[in-house]
Amino acid sequence: MNGMAIQGIGLVGGFGCGRDAFAAALSSGAAPTRPAPFAGGEIPALLADTAPLTRFVDKRALRRIDHFSRLALLGAHLALEDAGLPVPERARLGLIVATGYGATATTFAFLDTVLDGGDALASPTHFSSSVHNAAAAHTAILLGITGPNLTVSQFEMSVPSALFAAQGWLAEGRVDAVLFGGVDEACAVLRYCWHRFFPEPSDVIRPFEFDRQSAVPGEGAAFFLLTGDSGKARYGRITEVRQGNAAVRPPLLDEALLYLLGADGHRECGASYHRYLPASARCAAYAPSYGSLPVGPAFDLVVAGLVCRDDRLPSGAGGEALAGRELCCLKFGRGEDYGVIRVARD
Amino acid sequence: MKHPVPVAVTGLGCICAAGKTLPETLAALFRGERAPAPSRRFATSYPTPFPVFEVTEDFAGRDDLLRTSLLALAAAGEALADAGWSRESLRPLRVGVCLGTTVGSAMNNEDFYREYRQGQEPSLAPIRRFLHSNPAASLAKEYSFDGPCQTVVNACSSGSDAVGLAGAWIRAGICDLALAGGADELCRTTCNGFHALMIASDAPVTPFDRRRKGLNLGEGAGVLVLESEALRSSRPARAFLRGYGAACDAYHLTAPHPDGAGLKRALREALTEAGATAQNIAFVNAHGTGTVDNDRVESRVLAEVLPNVPFLSTKGYTGHTLGAAGGIEAALTVACLELGKIPASIGFAEPDSEQRAVPVTRTTTVAGDLAISQSLAFGGNNAVLVFGRGAR
Numbered sequence: 001m002n003g004m005a006i007q008g009i010g011l012v013g014g015f016g017c018g019r020d021a022f023a024a025a026l027s028s029g030a031a032p033t034r035p036a037p038f039a040g041g042e043i044p045a046l047l048a049d050t051a052p053l054t055r056f057v058d059k060r061a062l063r064r065i066d067h068f069s070r071l072a073l074l075g076a077h078l079a080l081e082d083a084g085l086p087v088p089e090r091a092r093l094g095l096i097v098a099t100g101y102g103a104t105a106t107t108f109a110f111l112d113t114v115l116d117g118g119d120a121l122a123s124p125t126h127f128s129s130s131v132h133n134a135a136a137a138h139t140a141i142l143l144g145i146t147g148p149n150l151t152v153s154q155f156e157m158s159v160p161s162a163l164f165a166a167q168g169w170l171a172e173g174r175v176d177a178v179l180f181g182g183v184d185e186a187c188a189v190l191r192y193c194w195h196r197f198f199p200e201p202s203d204v205i206r207p208f209e210f211d212r213q214s215a216v217p218g219e220g221a222a223f224f225l226l227t228g229d230s231g232k233a234r235y236g237r238i239t240e241v242r243q244g245n246a247a248v249r250p251p252l253l254d255e256a257l258l259y260l261l262g263a264d265g266h267r268e269c270g271a272s273y274h275r276y277l278p279a280s281a282r283c284a285a286y287a288p289s290y291g292s293l294p295v296g297p298a299f300d301l302v303v304a305g306l307v308c309r310d311d312r313l314p315s316g317a318g319g320e321a322l323a324g325r326e327l328c329c330l331k332f333g334r335g336e337d338y339g340v341i342r343v344a345r346d
Numbered sequence: 347m348k349h350p351v352p353v354a355v356t357g358l359g360c361i362c363a364a365g366k367t368l369p370e371t372l373a374a375l376f377r378g379e380r381a382p383a384p385s386r387r388f389a390t391s392y393p394t395p396f397p398v399f400e401v402t403e404d405f406a407g408r409d410d411l412l413r414t415s416l417l418a419l420a421a422a423g424e425a426l427a428d429a430g431w432s433r434e435s436l437r438p439l440r441v442g443v444c445l446g447t448t449v450g451s452a453m454n455n456e457d458f459y460r461e462y463r464q465g466q467e468p469s470l471a472p473i474r475r476f477l478h479s480n481p482a483a484s485l486a487k488e489y490s491f492d493g494p495c496q497t498v499v500n501a502c503s504s505g506s507d508a509v510g511l512a513g514a515w516i517r518a519g520i521c522d523l524a525l526a527g528g529a530d531e532l533c534r535t536t537c538n539g540f541h542a543l544m545i546a547s548d549a550p551v552t553p554f555d556r557r558r559k560g561l562n563l564g565e566g567a568g569v570l571v572l573e574s575e576a577l578r579s580s581r582p583a584r585a586f587l588r589g590y591g592a593a594c595d596a597y598h599l600t601a602p603h604p605d606g607a608g609l610k611r612a613l614r615e616a617l618t619e620a621g622a623t624a625q626n627i628a629f630v631n632a633h634g635t636g637t638v639d640n641d642r643v644e645s646r647v648l649a650e651v652l653p654n655v656p657f658l659s660t661k662g663y664t665g666h667t668l669g670a671a672g673g674i675e676a677a678l679t680v681a682c683l684e685l686g687k688i689p690a691s692i693g694f695a696e697p698d699s700e701q702r703a704v705p706v707t708r709t710t711t712v713a714g715d716l717a718i719s720q721s722l723a724f725g726g727n728n729a730v731l732v733f734g735r736g737a738r
Contacts, residue, residue: 040465091611095594102499104453111459111535119391119538127539128600128724132451132499137725140596146608148592149727150507153451153499155480161496168514172350174592174615192462193473248492334477335487337495 003240003344004163004170004178004226005233006305007085010078012071013220013290013299014046018078022289022302026314030288033203033216038192043201045186046218046291050074056081057142064125065138068103072135072183073142075221079179080143083225083234094147094175095140098162098182100155100294102132105187135183147175156262156269156331158182159297160339163241170228181223182298186291191217205292207263207285210270218291222298224305233346236308238301239326240342246276247336253278257342258313258322260300261285262331264292272332282325284313297339300329304343311345349621352586352734353513354578355570357429358677359421359527362566362664363399367424371664372681375689376709380663382550382562388534392541394548398532399564399665412479413565414450417670418529421567422485425525425677429571430581433489439577442493442521443482444512445569446504446528447669450481451497454535481529493521498669502633503592503723504528505568505672506731510590512572522577527673529567536668537563543600545637551666552693553634553659554641554705561635564665568673570680583736585680588716589622591615595726601639606647608728613651613720616730620716624652627732628714629688631679633722634659634705635666636693640722642700649702656712658705662692672721672729679719680733687711 011018014033015025025031036045050070053062056077062070076095110126128134133151140149148169152162159182166178186194194217195201202214226238244251253259255278263273264287277283290299304327307313313320322345329341358368364380365371374380382397390396405416426436453476461468478484482497494515498508505528512526540546540563547560572587593611595603602609617623630652632644636659648657660678661667667674682688691705720730 039462090596091593099499101453102451107452107454108459110539111454111456112463114456114535114538115460115463119541122538122542124539124542124544127542130452130454130539131448131501131724133501133723133725133727134599137594137599137727140594140726141598144596146594146596146611149500149594149725150511150592151499151725153480153497154482154495155477157483157495161494164494164496164515164520165511168511168518171518172514189459189462193470196467196470243494245486245490245492248490335483337483337486 004166004238005229006224006235007227008079008083008225009235009302009305010075010082011222011302012048012074014048014218015289017052025289026286027316029316030204036191038188041195043191043195044203044216045191046216047186048220066103066106066129068185069135069138071185071221072097072139072181075181075223076139076179079223079225088177090144091146092176093145094169094178095136095145095149096162096166096178096180097136097151098158098295099153100158100184102153103130103134104190105185106130108189156294156333157243157337157339159295160241160243160341163341166226167241178226179223180226181221182295183221184219184293184295186217186219202265205265205288207261207265207287210274211267213267215265215292218293220290222302235305236343236345238341239344242340245337246272251276251338255281257328258325259283260303260327260329262296262300264296266292268334269332272336297329297331301341304329308343308345350517350619352588353516354573354583355585355587355680356573356578356583357425357571358584358680359425359428359569360674360677361401361417361420362667362674363401363564364663366403368677368681375663378690378692380692385532390537396546396548397550397562399562400532401565411484412450412475413531414447414529415479415481415484417531417567418445418481418485419488421569422525425569425571436489439522440493441491442512442515442524443486443491444496444508444524444526445482446498446508446672447481447530448501449530449533449536451499456535485525500727501724502668502671503721503727503729504669506721506729507592509570509676509731510729513587513590516572516574522574524572525569526572527569528670530565530668530670532563532565547636550693551636551662553636553662553691554645555694556696556698558636558641560637561666564667566664566667566670566674568670568677570676585683585736586734588734589616589620589732591730593728597726600724602643602722606643608726609647609722610651612728612730616732620732622716622732624655626714626716627652627655628683628712628717630655630657631675631719632657632659633720634661645701645703656706656710658688658691675719676731679717683717683733683735
C-alpha cells in the first residue's frame with residue numbers, strides 16, 4: 001500500500017462551486033459572509049448554493065432530494081469529473097461520506113410534520129431523507145455505485161475517522177477506488193444554537209487568535225477520488241491518518257512538517273493548537289475561506305491537494321514554496337481529541 | 347479480494363429487552379421468552395399502541411449522556427470484563443472504538459424544537475447532551491482511550507459494518523484492541539418515522555411468517571472485543587472474525603433490491619474472505635425484521651446462496667434495535683456458535699408461499715465451524731459477518 005492517491009477533487013461551499021472558486025477565496029484570504037436567518041434573528045454565515053448540480057442531475061430527479069444530499073451529490077460529481085479517469089467498475093468503487101451532524105434541516109422538517117399534524121401525519125419522505133446515510137444512498141443510486149457504502153458521524157473528527165475506512169478498503173483490495181467526501185449543512189436551527197452558544201457574532205474567522213471566539217458557521221461538501229495505486233497522484237498522496245486524544249497521550253507532531261490547521265475560530269478547540277504544536281512549526285489555516293463546520297478537515301485536505309499540485313501554498317498565504325516538505329492537516333476537537341492527515345507530493 | 351487474517355473476538359457484551367447481559371439474553375432466547383409492550387418512556391397518539399422492545403434499565407442519575415451512549419457503556423463494560431480487561435490494564439494499549447448507531451447521532455430533540463418554533467428560548471441542555479454523546483467518543487472518553495474512534499451511521503447495518511471495519515483496524519495495526527458493535531435507544535421520533543413508512547407492526551413481530559405485518563422497534567447495545575494476535579498471545583478467543591462483506595444495492599432509499607443484489611454480493615465477499623462455502627456454515631442470524639420486503643428478499647437470497655443452512659431472526663426477541671442490531675446479533679451469533687445450537691425463530695409459524703427458505707421453529711443443534719450474522723439497511727446497505735469458532 002502506497003498511501004491513498006488523490007486523483008480528483010470536487011467541492012462546494014460558501015466560497016462558491018468548484019476548485020477555481022475555492023482557489024479564489026484562498027487567494028483573497030476569506031470568503032464573504034452573508035446574513036443567515038433563524039427564527040428570531042440572523043448571524044453571518046458561509047452558505048452554499050447547489051444550483052450547479054443541475055449540470056449533472058436532471059431537475060426532476062432532484063425533486064425529493066434535500067439540500068444536504070445535494071451538497072454531497074454536487075461534490076461527488078465534481079470529484080469524478082475532475083479525476084477524468086475511466087469510470088471505475090461501480091461494484092469496485094466504494095463510497096464514504098463523513099458528516100458531523102447529518103441532514104439536520106430535514107430532521108427538523110420531519111419534526112415539523114409531527115408538530116403540525118400530529119404523529120399520524122409524520123412525513124415518510126422527510127424521515128427517510130433524515131437518516132444520516134441518505135446522502136450516501138442518493139449518491140450511490142444516482143451514480144450507480146454498488147461497492148461498499150459508509151457514512152461516519154464523529155463531529156470534528158468525522159473526516160480523519162472516515163479516512164481509516166477508505167485506507168482499509170483500498171489496502172485489503174475490497175475496492176479499486178473510493179469516492180470520499182465530507183458534508184455538513186448549517187440549517188436555521190443550528191444557526192440558532194450557534195447564536196445562543198456564541199452571542200457575539202463574528203464576521204470573519206481569525207484562526208490564529210486561539211483565545212478568541214471568532215467562528216463563522218459554514219456549510220458545504222468536499223469530495224475526493226482516492227486510489228491505492230502507485231502511479232502518479234494528481235493532488236498528492238495521503239501517507240498517514242491518525243486519531244487520538246491529547247489529554248490521554250500528547251500527539252507526536254513533527255516540526256519539519258508544514259501544518260494546515262483546522263483552527264476555525266472556536267476558542268474551546270483553539271487552545272490545543274497552542275499547547276501541542278511545536279513552537280517552530282510552520283503553520284497555515286484556511287477556515288476563513290470555507291467557514292467553521294465539523295467536516296472542515298475535508299476542505300483542509302483540498303488545500304493540501306492543491307498545494308501538492310502547485311508545489312506552493314495559495315498566494316493569499318504568500319505563495320510559499322512547499323520545498324519538499326510534507327503537509328499535515330491537523331484538527332483538534334472538543335476535549336482535546338485530534339486528527340492528523342499527512343499528505344505528500346509525488 | 348485478499349484473504350485477510352482472522353481477528354480474535356475475546357469478549358462479548360449485550361444489553362437488550364431480552365436481558366441486561368449476554369447470558370441473561372441467551373437464557374431468554376432459549377426459554378422462548380419475549381415481552382414486547384407499549385413504551386414506558388414515551389407516548390404516541392396512534393389509536394393502537396405499537397409494541398416495542400424496551401430495556402428496563404433506567405440508568406438513574408446519568409442525565410449527562412444520551413441513553414444510547416449509556417447502553418453502549420453497559421455492553422462495553424460487560425465485553426471488557428468478559429475478555430478479562432480492567433481499565434488499568436487497558437491504559438498502555440492503543441484501543442479503538444467503532445460503534446454503529448442511528449438515534450445516537452441524530453439531533454432531534456422534540457421538546458427543544460417545539461420551543462424553538464414557538465419563539466421561546468429553549469434550554470440548550472438537550473443540545474449539550476447531544477454534543478457530549480457521540481457513542482464512540484463517549485465510550486472512548488469513559489475509558490480514556492486514544493485510538494481510532496468512529497461512529498458508523500449506516501442505518502440498520504451500522505453495527506455489522508462497525509465490527510467489519512474494526513477488524514480491518516486490527517489487521518492494519520492501527521490499534522491493539524477494538525471495541526466494536528452498535529448501540530441505539532428507542533426514540534419517539536424514530537417510532538413516528540417507521541409508522542409513517544407503514545413498516546411497523548401493531549402486534550408482536552413475526553419474522554419470515556406469512557402474516558408478518560412489520561417490525562417492532564427495540565433498543566440496546568452489543569459490543570465485541572477484538573484483539574490483535576500479538577496482544578491476545580495465548581489467551582483464549584471466543585471466536586474469530588473470519589469474513590466481512592459489504593455492498594450497496596444503489597436501488598432505493600428504504601427498500602431492498604428485489605433480487606437482493608447487494609446482499610448476494612456482500613455474502614459472497616464475506617464467504618470468499620473466510621475461504622468458506624455454504625457447506626461450512628452452521629447457521630445464519632438473519633436480519634429478519636418482519637417487514638414484507640425485507641423478509642421476502644432475504645429468504646430468497648438465503649435459499650439461493652446458502653441453501654439448507656439453518657437460519658433464524660433474533661429480532662423476534664429483541665425487536666429491531668436499528669444501529670445496535672448488528673452488534674447485538676454478532677454477539678448472539680458468536681454465543682450460539684459456541685453453544686452449538688440456535689433458538690427457535692420466535693414469531694414464525696406459517697411459511698410464506700413466496701419464500702423458498704424458512705427459519706428454524708425450535709431449538710436446533712447446529713454443526714459447522716462458521717456462522718453468519720447479516721444486516722440490511724436503508725440506503726441499500728448490506729453487511730455480512732462470518733465468525734469462526736474460537737480457540738481456548
